[in-house]
Amino acid sequence: MAVLFLGNVDAGVTDEEVRDFLIKYGLPPYDEIEHVQGDGTHPGVTLVFNEIDPEALRKLQPRIHGMFWKGHKINALVMAERYR
Numbered sequence: 633m634a635v636l637f638l639g640n641v642d643a644g645v646t647d648e649e650v651r652d653f654l655i656k657y658g659l660p661p662y663d664e665i666e667h668v669q670g671d672g673t674h675p676g677v678t679l680v681f682n683e684i685d686p687e688a689l690r691k692l693q694p695r696i697h698g699m700f701w702k703g704h705k706i707n708a709l710v711m712a713e714r715y716r
Contacts, residue, residue, distance in 0.1 A: 634689040639707035
């Protein structure tokens, strides 16, 4: 399992738009998504990928980190594994 945080995304982005954006740049579809509002200035999403390990996700992360999407420069960070 791997977790990816996308920061500074547009507040109105839908789950489907996030999925389509990731797939367009060669990332697999996520299994879970959680919108993180923060203080409202730089919202983000946390994405869980059940079928990929963190190292594989780190190799894909540069494809989207720093991209401009929907008027915002996206930050993509592979997070430490979390346990449920």
